[in-house]
Structures are given as C-alpha cells and as structure tokens.
Amino acid sequence: MSQSNKNTVNRFAAASKRRRIDIKPDSTLEESDYPFRINFYLRPPPTDITLEEIENFALDRLQVLKIIETAKLRSKTDDIYKKDIQMALDRYLPMQSTHTSWTKQAGERRKDHISHFALRLAYCQSEESSDWFVQQECALFKFRYEQELEENKKRFLATVSLNWKVVDPQVKKQIQSHLERCICKNDNTSAALYVASETYYEVDFEKVPDLIQQRAAYVNKGKAYVPKANQLSLVLGEFKSRLSKMIQATAKSISRKLEEDRRLIPILANIEKQYDGRMYTNTLGSGGDLKAADVDMVVKQHAPLCMQTLHNALCQNKHLKHGGRMQYGLFLKAIGLPIKEALSFWQTAFTIKTEEQFQKEYAYNIRHNYGLEGKRVSYTAYSCSKIIKENSPSSGDYHGCPFRHFSQGNLEATLYKNKIPVNQVKELMNLVRGSHYQMACTKYFEITHPDHEKISIIEHPNTYYELSLGETDDCSDDLMSTG
Ligand code: SF4
Incomplete structure (x- = not known):
C-alpha cells in the first residue's frame, strides 16, 4: 500500500471508532429547500433535527475539515490534494450526482447543511477556532464549486445576490x-x-x-x-466575507441560544473537544520532544520573522518583557518544547537573573502557560490575527508582528539584513503599505523558501513553522493521523 493510501486509511480507521448514524432519505424536503449541491449556508436548516444528528453530523464534517487542512499542508500535488478531499467527502459527507433520487440527495444535502451549522455554533466562541473553521470551509466550498457543472454554477450565482x-x-x-x-x-x-x-x-x-x-x-x-x-x-471572497460576518453574529447570540436549549451545551462542548486542529496547544507540554539546546537552531531555520525577532532580542538582552515571553513561550510550547525543557531554556536565556529571581519571578508563569498552575488551562499559541490586532508593542517590547509593528525603516533594514533582494523588498513594502501584513509574511515565506509549492495565506506563526519544517523533515505520518 502506498504511503498516501496508508495515511488515509489510518485517519479513517481512527474516526470510525465513533458510532456514526446513517443519512436517511428525506421525503419531507422540497427541491426548493436545496436546489444546489453548493451552499452559502445563509439560512438555518429548515427541518427538525435530533440532538444525535447535530453531534454526529458535526463530527463527520470535522473529519472532512481536518483532512482538508492536513492535505493543504502536506499534499505534494494538486491531484493528491483533490483525491484526499474526495475520499474524505465520500466517506463523511457524500453528495450524490444530481441523477440519483431526490429523497436520497435531500438527505445528503440536509446533513451537509446541519453539520455546517452545528460546527458554526461550536467554533464561533474563540477567534482562533472561528478563523480555522472559516479557512477550512472556504477550501471545502472551493473544492465543491470547482467540481460543479458550469450551468449549475451560473444558476447558483443568480440566487445569491452577489452585488458585483x-x-x-x-x-x-x-x-x-x-x-x-x-x-x-x-x-x-x-x-x-x-x-x-x-x-x-x-x-x-x-x-x-x-x-x-x-x-x-x-x-x-x-x-x-x-x-x-x-x-x-x-x-x-463572497463566501468568506459572508461566513465571517455570520459567525460573528452567531458568537454574539450563542449564550442566549444555549440558555434556550441547555441540552446543546454538552454536545457543543464535545464537538469542541474533538478539535485539536490549529489551536497549537501541546497540552501540559507532554506532546513534544524538542530540546532546549535545539531551540536556537530550529527557530533560526524555520520560525517566522515575529518569532525570530523575539529570539534575537532574547539572545541579545538576556531578557524579554511579559508580552514577548507570552508570544514566544506559547509558540515554543506548541512546536513541542516540553515544560522541563522550557524551564531550562528560559533560565539559561535569562542569564542576568539569579536562579532565585528566576524561580520567583518567571517559573510560575511558564508553568501557568502549560496548564500546571492557577486555573490549569493549557494556553494556545497566538494566531497572526491576535498578534496583529491586540496588545501593540511599546518601547522596549519585541512582541507583535514585524510586518505590522516595525517602522518602515526598521522593516526594510531587517529584510535587507536577511538577504531579501531589492525588488522583492519593494514588493513586500508595498504589501505592508496596503496593510496586507499576512500577505507580506506569506510572500516572505515564498521568497525564503523558493522550492516550496504554493501556500495559502499564513494565518498562524506555527503554520509557518510547520510549512518550513515540512521541506526538510517529512513527518507526514504524524500530521496525517488526524482521526
Ligand atoms: S504575519 Fe503572522 S507569522 Fe508572519 S510575522 Fe506576522 S504574526 Fe508572525
């Protein structure tokens, strides 16, 4: 069996341990309820839904979204990417051709619709999970849209008031x-x-x-x-902007919805628990084997500019302020630095502090980030949008996003220092002037990784790291086991 097939089977085998419910043909639905196989999900599902359906359908869709995410990161060719997604859809969210009976098609379209709404409810509550959800849903919509017949696309577009x-x-x-x-x-x-x-x-x-x-x-x-x-x-673009607005609206009304039907609370909590996708947590620091002594090497080779800036400042000043320690510490935790190694790394880096000072002032916070103190919550690494939008750095701070927070002169100097050619520095600076910070970071990745296949926009420093690492370290087995 080829490696690619073996990985796919592993994923499916893990997921199949859960009892799944069949899609029932639905004779109560009219063709006007679901005229197309593609959907902007503008209205809630039109029929009664059981709690079992909400949970099972959502978990099936989650499998598809996770496989899409992994395929984006790992598929070496467009054909493999599409094959992986098609296999996932056939298994978890099948959508028959328009030639099969309407009642069968209706059951499948209903499942697609319900599963989308259930995940929207489960993942609207944090910016990171909703960003992740929107990103994967866009990839799924794109995949399905490209498969659709031209004539159906035209009819579909005519129904969604695009206002172009x-x-x-x-x-x-x-x-x-x-x-x-x-x-x-x-x-x-x-x-x-x-x-x-x-x-x-x-x-x-x-x-x-x-x-x-x-x-x-x-x-x-x-x-x-x-x-x-x-x-x-x-x-x-339309799909993404509408979905982003709808998920924000759901986030505002979720507490009221849950008060109205408290039976949803454990179900949504269970769905949320299944998600370990791009939260980059490394719970309790037990999931990694990175050594403190290797941090310098892996960060210099694979980390994005924001983390390299923090690392350089730490090496130079032997210290980082709170914002920098949080941003960099959670990044390191998520790339696999276990708590013991994290304590050793930070203590070695803070040479201007005595051991007693380090234990008193810093060790608690590091353990806190790993969920070992206080509320015992294992904190997730910051996404680009959080870094760019929140907690701007002040003087003496090194956290933030260089594309967003550096002065133009400082950013240009950094790019030249990193051997970016003049014409590409200009291109990056144009993106920055247009406030396209993540696009600039993506372009920077492409310039510094010329042999890497095309990537989608960088949304998370840890995604940048994984993409960069993927060039030299083929760990597809680990990443593909998303079940
Ligand atoms: S866009 Fe994201 S990954 Fe890139 S430098 Fe800014 S915060 Fe870091």
Whole structure:
C-alpha cells in the first residue's frame, strides 16, 4: 500500500471508532429547500433535527475539515490534494450526482447543511477556532464549486445576490493601462485585446486578497477591478466575507441560544473537544520532544520573522518583557518544547537573573502557560490575527508582528539584513503599505523558501513553522493521523 493510501486509511480507521448514524432519505424536503449541491449556508436548516444528528453530523464534517487542512499542508500535488478531499467527502459527507433520487440527495444535502451549522455554533466562541473553521470551509466550498457543472454554477450565482458592479466601458477605457498590467500576457497587443473584450467587475478589495497578492487585479481607492475569468476568486471572497460576518453574529447570540436549549451545551462542548486542529496547544507540554539546546537552531531555520525577532532580542538582552515571553513561550510550547525543557531554556536565556529571581519571578508563569498552575488551562499559541490586532508593542517590547509593528525603516533594514533582494523588498513594502501584513509574511515565506509549492495565506506563526519544517523533515505520518 502506498504511503498516501496508508495515511488515509489510518485517519479513517481512527474516526470510525465513533458510532456514526446513517443519512436517511428525506421525503419531507422540497427541491426548493436545496436546489444546489453548493451552499452559502445563509439560512438555518429548515427541518427538525435530533440532538444525535447535530453531534454526529458535526463530527463527520470535522473529519472532512481536518483532512482538508492536513492535505493543504502536506499534499505534494494538486491531484493528491483533490483525491484526499474526495475520499474524505465520500466517506463523511457524500453528495450524490444530481441523477440519483431526490429523497436520497435531500438527505445528503440536509446533513451537509446541519453539520455546517452545528460546527458554526461550536467554533464561533474563540477567534482562533472561528478563523480555522472559516479557512477550512472556504477550501471545502472551493473544492465543491470547482467540481460543479458550469450551468449549475451560473444558476447558483443568480440566487445569491452577489452585488458585483460591472465596470462601465468608459471607466474601463480610463483604467485600461492599469488593467493590462495585471494580465499575464507576453505582449501588450494581446493584453489590450483581452482587456477590451473581457467583462470586469468592481468589488471591495478585501474580497479578493489572493488576486491582489498575485497582482492579478488592479486596486484603486479601496476597489479591486477583477476580470470575469477570475470569477472563482470573487465567489470565494463572497463566501468568506459572508461566513465571517455570520459567525460573528452567531458568537454574539450563542449564550442566549444555549440558555434556550441547555441540552446543546454538552454536545457543543464535545464537538469542541474533538478539535485539536490549529489551536497549537501541546497540552501540559507532554506532546513534544524538542530540546532546549535545539531551540536556537530550529527557530533560526524555520520560525517566522515575529518569532525570530523575539529570539534575537532574547539572545541579545538576556531578557524579554511579559508580552514577548507570552508570544514566544506559547509558540515554543506548541512546536513541542516540553515544560522541563522550557524551564531550562528560559533560565539559561535569562542569564542576568539569579536562579532565585528566576524561580520567583518567571517559573510560575511558564508553568501557568502549560496548564500546571492557577486555573490549569493549557494556553494556545497566538494566531497572526491576535498578534496583529491586540496588545501593540511599546518601547522596549519585541512582541507583535514585524510586518505590522516595525517602522518602515526598521522593516526594510531587517529584510535587507536577511538577504531579501531589492525588488522583492519593494514588493513586500508595498504589501505592508496596503496593510496586507499576512500577505507580506506569506510572500516572505515564498521568497525564503523558493522550492516550496504554493501556500495559502499564513494565518498562524506555527503554520509557518510547520510549512518550513515540512521541506526538510517529512513527518507526514504524524500530521496525517488526524482521526
Ligand atoms: S504575519 Fe503572522 S507569522 Fe508572519 S510575522 Fe506576522 S504574526 Fe508572525
């Protein structure tokens, strides 16, 4: 059996220990309830749902989302990525072709719908889990959308009021040269012809970050001008922005919902417990085998700029303030530094402190982060969005995101020091000036890992680390055992 197949079987075997319930054909549903196999999930499921269905369907969908995440990180080719996802869908969330009986299709579409809403309830309560959920749901939607027939896509888009403004021919003429520069054509003549004959949409630029990153859309005054050929990016942007808003709304109303039906509390808690995906916890520090002595090497080779900055400051100053210790300490914990090694690492680094001072002032906090003191909560590593948005560094602090918090001069100097070529420094600085900090970090990864396959936007320092490590250390067995 090939390694890839063996991994897939392992995942499925682990998941199958749970008693799963069958999808029942549903004759109560009308075709108008689920006219398409793709769904923006704008309305709650229309039928009665049992508690058993909520839990089981959600756990099945979670398997799919975890496999998608792992496939994104680990699949060496697009074909393997798609094969992995299709196998997961066939097993956990099958969606028959439109030629099978309606009642069977209705049962499957209902399960898809319920499972999405149940996970939305379970993962709306923390920014990290909701970010993770939105990211994987977007990948799932993209996969399904690409499989759908053109005719069905067209009918589907007509039902979801997309509100894209078609660019007026006069306006198009005025910005023609900018649009041409965003076309991948070798000669100006073909680019000019292409722009003249293509339909363009004007949308809010936040909706198409990937196109902006690839310089495939012209941006002016907060609007992006997108050719119809890039419709998939537009649809995905819509899906993502609507889902993000809906999950925020769910987060606001969740306590009231749970008060109304307290039976949901243990079910959602159980679903949440199954999630150990991108929370990067390393519970009680028992899950890793990184040695304190190896931290310097792995951080220099594989950590993102934010963690390298903290590491360098720690080596230079023999100390880090609280914000830096939290950001860096939780990152190290999540990459596998067990508590014993963490205490040794920090004590060795803080050479300006006596052993007594270290024990008194710092050891408690380190143990606290590992869930061994106080409330005994094992804290998760910070995501990019948390680092970028919260607790900006003050003078003498080194935490935060260099792309967000460094002055332009300091960031440029750091990039040159790290041997980034001039034209690419300019590109990175343009992204930073446009407030695309995570895109800049993703670009930085691509520049410093030229042989790595294309990656999606960096959302977490630990994802950066894992992606970088994946180049040199093939630990696919560990990562693929997501059951
Ligand atoms: S984008 Fe995220 S991973 Fe990259 S430097 Fe900023 S905080 Fe670190």
